[in-house]
Amino acid sequence: MLYWQSICKFIKLSMNHYLYELINTRKNILLLQGPIGPFFKNIAEWLQKFGCNVYKINLNGGDEYFYPQNSFSFRDSVENFSQFLQNYIQEYAIDSIVVFGDCRTYHRIAKSIVDSNLNLSFWVFEEGYLRPHYITFEKSGVNGFSLLSKNHDFYQKIQIITIDESKGKSHFYSMAYYSVIYYIFMVLKKYKYSNYVHHRETSLYFYASRWTLALIRKLKAKLIQPKLIKNVINNDYKPFYIFPLQCNQDYQIQVHSHYHSMKSYIFRVIRSFSLFADKKSYLLIKHHPMDEGFNNYNRLIKKLANRYCVSKRVIYIHGVPMPILLRKAIGLVTVNSTCGLSGLIHGLPVIALGNAHYDIKGLTFQEGLNRFWKEGRKPNAQLFERYRSYLCNKSQIKGSIYYADFKLNIK
Structure with missing residues (x-):
């Protein structure tokens, strides 16, 4: 409980945070693909507490497993996704699209639609810029697409605050577990989402062989690491x-x-x-x-x-x-x-x-x-x-x- 209270105190200091802009200026929010795990489902519940209407489009069986209710399954080809999304936006009066990672094929299509519509905004979650135990959330894009100023004069009047550098619990095992579940259901429901185009290799054998090789190399590295x-x-x-x-x-x-x-x-x-x-x-x-x-x-x-x-x-x-x-x-x-x-x-x-x-x-x-x-x-x-x-x-x-x-x- 104290951990979450500390998070609350941290963000209460940040009244100009992008999250505040999202909930204060937007009403009908569409979630596309999130990270593996229940993160987007938790985000949806939080947005709904602030009176936002939340919609979700699933693109594969892994998406569906972690967000099974109140969602729509897109099963058509990626070539038809743009027109489908434009129709969906119009039908439900969507004013914001939220994604995890802005370079995936479907997300790039969504971003191009947003860029041509002044009534829409695009929001991106990503792994934290500050490591470890932070999450990034930006408007329009992340990393090289970030809107954060690169003008050093811009920062001269910014007030210096104390950064929470405490270490949270490890997420490695949760990430590994969610990865396995996600890819299993992606494969099991491939018949339903046969047109889906993933941004990474989807073969379970491919990842099993690569992680086995990684384990061997890490064990080998441990032998010479002390030296x-x-x-x-x-x-x-x-x-x-x-x-x-x-x-x-x-x-x-x-x-x-x-x-x-x-x-x-x-x-x-x-x-x-x-x-x-x-x-x-x-x-x-x-x-x-x-x-x-x-x-x-x-x-x-x-x-x-x-x-x-x-x-x-x-x-x-x-x-x-x-x-x-x-x-x-x-x-x-x-x-x-x-x-x-x-x-x-x-x-x-x-x-x-x-x-x-x-x-x-x-x-x-x-x-x-x-x-x-x-x-x-x-x-x-x-x-x-x-x-x-x-x-x-x-x-x-x-x-x-x-x-x-x-x-x-x-x-």
């Missing part, structure tokens, strides 16, 4: 830059970056490091923990490191916790990961190579990767606190989309 951690703590790689990789299939890479491939970024970073970084420095490339079973860049990194004569200075690591690396690193290179925010929190020089909402003059390095290695500057601490305060007040919700008992206690 790597010891090397970092003992400054064996001093000084070093950290380059945290991202999931190649993630929309942050596929949509919100310039090269749309982690391999291309690995090539660019290693080449630049070899040519422009101090010859005594190291580059630690950290594999993304959720990408273990899907990609492995060991051969590529070795090949590039040998080609550019930095094989002893480029280290490919798995499993080492980011906080340990952030406390010892002298700089962080990222495409647009939330690790960039973590780097800023630790006062590190950070450069974002893709489209990142925190890529702001005074926070991140703006003069290019080649100059970053020797000219990278620490972020303006006060500017960052103002930016983070605004980010939290405007778009962040304490909690996790995978908590079974998650409730929005905003009054």
